[in-house]
Amino acid sequence: MGIADRLIEDVGLRGGVSKLTPEQIQKTVNAVISGETGAKLKAYAETCMRCGLCAQACHFSQSHPDDPSYTPAAKVQATMGVLLKTGGKVSPEFIYGMAQLAYTECNLCRRCVHYCPIGIDTGYIMSTVRRICHKLGVTPQYIQDTAHSHSATFNQMWVKDDEWTDTLMWQEDEAREEFPGLRIPLDKEGADIYYSVIAPEPKFRTQLIYQAAAIMHAAGVDWTMPSEPGWDNSDMCMFTGDFEMMGRLKRKHFESAQKLKVKRIVMGECGHAFRSVYDMGNRWVAWKMYPVPVIHSIEFFWELMKQGKIKLAKKYPGPVTVHDPCNVVRGRGHHEKLRELVRFLVDGPIIETASNREHNICCTAGGGVINCGPPFKNVRLDGSKAKAEELRATGVKTIVAPCHNCHGGLEDTVHRYKLDMHIKFLGDIIYECMEKPS
Amino acid sequence: MHPPALWDWESGQRVILASMERPENVAWLEEYHISPDGERVAVLASLEEGGFTALVNGEAWENPFEKAWCPRFSPDGRFTAIVQQDGMWTLAVDGEAWEESFDFMWSTQFAPEGEAIAACIQSGGEYGLCIDGVTWETLYENASQCVLSADGKASAAVVQLAQLKPADIEAFKKGVYGVAVNGQSWDANFMNCWTPAFDAKGEHVAAQVRLNLYDYSIAVDGKTWNEIYGCVWEPRFNPATGKVVAPVRLNGRWGLAQDGQIIWEPRFGQCWQQIFSPDGKNIAAIVAPDFGKFTVAVNGKAWGVTFPVVTDLVICREGATVAALGCVDNADWQVLVNGRAWAGVWDMAWKPVISQVGGHVAAKVSKGKRQTIVVDGRAFAREFDQVFDPTFSPDGKKLLIRGIDKGSVVRIVADVAQA
Amino acid sequence: MNAAYEFVTGPLAWAAWGIFLLGSAWRLFSMYQLAKQKDAVSLSYMSLFYSMRSIVNWLIPFNALGWRKNPAMTVATFVFHICLLVAPIFLVAHVMLWDQSFGVSYVTIPDNVADIMTLVVIAACLFFAGRRIMQPEVRYITTPQDWVALVIVLAPFLTGFLAYHQLLDYDLMIILHVVAGEIMLAAIPFTRLSHMVFVAFTRAYMGSEFGGVRHARDW
Ligand code: SF4
Numbered sequence A: 001m002g003i004a005d006r007l008i009e010d011v012g013l014r015g016g017v018s019k020l021t022p023e024q025i026q027k028t029v030n031a032v033i034s035g036e037t038g039a040k041l042k043a044y045a046e047t048c049m050r051c052g053l054c055a056q057a058c059h060f061s062q063s064h065p066d067d068p069s070y071t072p073a074a075k076v077q078a079t080m081g082v083l084l085k086t087g088g089k090v091s092p093e094f095i096y097g098m099a100q101l102a103y104t105e106c107n108l109c110r111r112c113v114h115y116c117p118i119g120i121d122t123g124y125i126m127s128t129v130r131r132i133c134h135k136l137g138v139t140p141q142y143i144q145d146t147a148h149s150h151s152a153t154f155n156q157m158w159v160k161d162d163e164w165t166d167t168l169m170w171q172e173d174e175a176r177e178e179f180p181g182l183r184i185p186l187d188k189e190g191a192d193i194y195y196s197v198i199a200p201e202p203k204f205r206t207q208l209i210y211q212a213a214a215i216m217h218a219a220g221v222d223w224t225m226p227s228e229p230g231w232d233n234s235d236m237c238m239f240t241g242d243f244e245m246m247g248r249l250k251r252k253h254f255e256s257a258q259k260l261k262v263k264r265i266v267m268g269e270c271g272h273a274f275r276s277v278y279d280m281g282n283r284w285v286a287w288k289m290y291p292v293p294v295i296h297s298i299e300f301f302w303e304l305m306k307q308g309k310i311k312l313a314k315k316y317p318g319p320v321t322v323h324d325p326c327n328v329v330r331g332r333g334h335h336e337k338l339r340e341l342v343r344f345l346v347d348g349p350i351i352e353t354a355s356n357r358e359h360n361i362c363c364t365a366g367g368g369v370i371n372c373g374p375p376f377k378n379v380r381l382d383g384s385k386a387k388a389e390e391l392r393a394t395g396v397k398t399i400v401a402p403c404h405n406c407h408g409g410l411e412d413t414v415h416r417y418k419l420d421m422h423i424k425f426l427g428d429i430i431y432e433c434m435e436k437p438s
Numbered sequence B: 001m002h003p004p005a006l007w008d009w010e011s012g013q014r015v016i017l018a019s020m021e022r023p024e025n026v027a028w029l030e031e032y033h034i035s036p037d038g039e040r041v042a043v044l045a046s047l048e049e050g051g052f053t054a055l056v057n058g059e060a061w062e063n064p065f066e067k068a069w070c071p072r073f074s075p076d077g078r079f080t081a082i083v084q085q086d087g088m089w090t091l092a093v094d095g096e097a098w099e100e101s102f103d104f105m106w107s108t109q110f111a112p113e114g115e116a117i118a119a120c121i122q123s124g125g126e127y128g129l130c131i132d133g134v135t136w137e138t139l140y141e142n143a144s145q146c147v148l149s150a151d152g153k154a155s156a157a158v159v160q161l162a163q164l165k166p167a168d169i170e171a172f173k174k175g176v177y178g179v180a181v182n183g184q185s186w187d188a189n190f191m192n193c194w195t196p197a198f199d200a201k202g203e204h205v206a207a208q209v210r211l212n213l214y215d216y217s218i219a220v221d222g223k224t225w226n227e228i229y230g231c232v233w234e235p236r237f238n239p240a241t242g243k244v245v246a247p248v249r250l251n252g253r254w255g256l257a258q259d260g261q262i263i264w265e266p267r268f269g270q271c272w273q274q275i276f277s278p279d280g281k282n283i284a285a286i287v288a289p290d291f292g293k294f295t296v297a298v299n300g301k302a303w304g305v306t307f308p309v310v311t312d313l314v315i316c317r318e319g320a321t322v323a324a325l326g327c328v329d330n331a332d333w334q335v336l337v338n339g340r341a342w343a344g345v346w347d348m349a350w351k352p353v354i355s356q357v358g359g360h361v362a363a364k365v366s367k368g369k370r371q372t373i374v375v376d377g378r379a380f381a382r383e384f385d386q387v388f389d390p391t392f393s394p395d396g397k398k399l400l401i402r403g404i405d406k407g408s409v410v411r412i413v414a415d416v417a418q419a
Numbered sequence C: 001m002n003a004a005y006e007f008v009t010g011p012l013a014w015a016a017w018g019i020f021l022l023g024s025a026w027r028l029f030s031m032y033q034l035a036k037q038k039d040a041v042s043l044s045y046m047s048l049f050y051s052m053r054s055i056v057n058w059l060i061p062f063n064a065l066g067w068r069k070n071p072a073m074t075v076a077t078f079v080f081h082i083c084l085l086v087a088p089i090f091l092v093a094h095v096m097l098w099d100q101s102f103g104v105s106y107v108t109i110p111d112n113v114a115d116i117m118t119l120v121v122i123a124a125c126l127f128f129a130g131r132r133i134m135q136p137e138v139r140y141i142t143t144p145q146d147w148v149a150l151v152i153v154l155a156p157f158l159t160g161f162l163a164y165h166q167l168l169d170y171d172l173m174i175i176l177h178v179v180a181g182e183i184m185l186a187a188i189p190f191t192r193l194s195h196m197v198f199v200a201f202t203r204a205y206m207g208s209e210f211g212g213v214r215h216a217r218d219w
């Protein structure tokens, strides 16, 4: 039992580990622990009572009921615990397992917070382990590639500057067929709203940009999108542990909005990017809160609904269930707005999963886990059994999930556990049901 | 060239465009832009029969284009847009398209003290710059973050020197990025390069570089400083001495380094956007003395007034006046001058401008749906639907205000003393 | 025997209390210094309101999700901590000691109640021990330190119980009891028992982050 028994080959982890020496490991571990951590980590390490209450919190341990090594406290013990105990005197092979565990067996979802009487933040500890892995150069290949893309292009998917604007123009052209006069206003100074997305949208899911433009158009919103880098709000560097790049990305994103003197940033249906703007990235930069308010799509659509700016031609046939993305619900308390909005859009009840609202179970894709790519797909899907069972128990056909990562993860889960459900973004439903001005 | 000295500084108001009605053949008008001297106002227009044109002072360009975007005035008052013709993109300057055209074009740049106009281009999947219609001889796998020297005679961009296979993290780590100056890449390659910047004469280029995943430094003309840092931000040349100054991070705190030597001890939670007075004697930067508290430091000394966010730092010629903006929640904006916040609190404020003589400060501000200008702390008597950044006359006595109100575009020259 | 008793209730008691009080104060102080130096960012989010909100909500049995999903553990934890604090503080014999030495006296609980509470603590310790042995996920994460902490806490109650009922050699037992209690006191700042010192702050921090930044409950 334990990570050493379930190692998976990955080019990034193997390549990184092959260059390590024990001295270098020790130096790096201690540099991070003494340089970047303090009372928080120390108190967590010391006061964890090993009570095991958190075992039931984690979908990984729920999905592996016979394997206690997935318990949050066990994962901490197997990684940070060992580093602290040995003072970083560990082998390269240990680092391999530690990295695999930290990057692929914890979604940093913080569900365990609701179970730990002490108030230990396992997500923070795992982030710190990842930080050490990053500093050691031991990161899974695919997520590292997205981090490289971020550093070179300021977006997650190697989208080049021209491809971005070209895609927006293409979507604008397409949308004009349906909505004559529709614009995706580029670089419009002083707009109320700066709409930002994540790179998979221009790369694979262009219909989301189309839908967003359609909704903005129908609602008569004064909005803009930037034509230059800064448009991608996503942040895989936050998850690889490359905090310097995380800060650089946030600076770029916010300065892009500040330059245009917009009032607010509205971001597409993405969870992790949201965590990065209000919780992690901003802090590295020394902004206590985001310098430009960032409104998640859930809240934005909710506002449009409240202001009567979305008019429905029909309602979406229910019942549905709602998947609460960790970073916007446990991370930002948007669960009731989400439900109000879904009730407005859907004809029929919301059938809740057993764990809902702040207590939701993670889709198992979050925290960069899905971005670790094909080698770890089964780790992820084995871990999502608990989620799958809760979803199956609702008996409905539609999952509303306002987060890209959750979408990707839940699609795989639905497929693997033969749930016969489909997954919808809020934007999908609004676009489908709204009155379309001609 | 058309420097401010030659503009019309006669006090009073002139209507530049009396009617902003949409002409009949126009499906929609986009956003208005106004020339620096306030004499020309331009807007891109989508035509009913398809295609785009620009209306400059109400007159359409001679020939329409399939598409037009990125509308910008050059410092000397030419109106430019990136336009599409026969599916290819080029730049139109006052309606005249460059002869060369490209698969895509973006990010129009103007030489601050010259006439050159440049833009980033992509042609057949290769990337580079095109300056006044002349494309770099060598094009690259990718090129971004382009800049022009002050006189526009030199250009630079971050370029990708080799193709990367999908998810090839090892190749990336070997370093495939560099800086190309006038199309010619440095001999050195890096994991990342950012924000290339020219010196005052356009002879040298400095950029941020990442040597590996963790070590950052500054490279000047391809040569890396000996020192490495936990992180760096944009390097800038001292205009008088030619030395390179960049914010650097050591042990989690930020300071400034000059040619690799620390000149501001790293004791800030943040430090960026350093600027020099043109005489090179003063440096100001936006800093965070404590977490969540931003201000401006001048020559290493931080102002007492702090805001959650500080932006738009400017400094006057001899460094006697330093101004910036502070805000809370991106909503309550104040103009900060020499360590003091002006009393007015605005919904939004724009980059302050400082007169070259006399140390006057003015900024565009807005409240609700109305915009105006504040000069030396007082709001201008009139509000507008839209106003553009103000400009001081070279003697610092007059202020040019360009605004749109009640359906017309006006150009006002006000006496600073009475504004 | 008398001399030994004098010693353990005299100098040794002073030492134990001294280590407990000064040790705890020092640990708190140095932790706070470290936090100021290294976790200034986290500290800046501390909020009294959200700290209290979190602490109060976690002090209500079966309120937090973790409590609800572990009912036996919840009961054991609550009664254990209550009895652990109430029994020794309000025990007649202990209050008499305060009175004799310092002339301070306060309310007491009847001896038979204290006796039951002692048994509850012992039973809870056995329950915790049982979990550490029988429950795989708890066994997996249990370290020797956790056993040490458990034994340290069990010892004064067990010896106290034996002494009170005079089941074994009373004189010896009472000395053992005093020593065990002193070991527990002295161990608080330096073992897992330090959670007594720190838990309010870890909770407060989590409460502040969840309340102030994340607008969500942390229970
Ligand atoms: S995946 Fe979530 S619940 Fe499990 S250990 Fe990580 S943060 Fe805790």
Ligand code: SF4
Pocket: A047, A048, A049, A050, A051, A052, A053, A054, A055, A072, A073, A115, A116, A117, A118, A119, A120
């Ligand atoms: S619930 Fe908290 S104290 Fe208990 S084992 Fe888990 S992390 Fe440790």
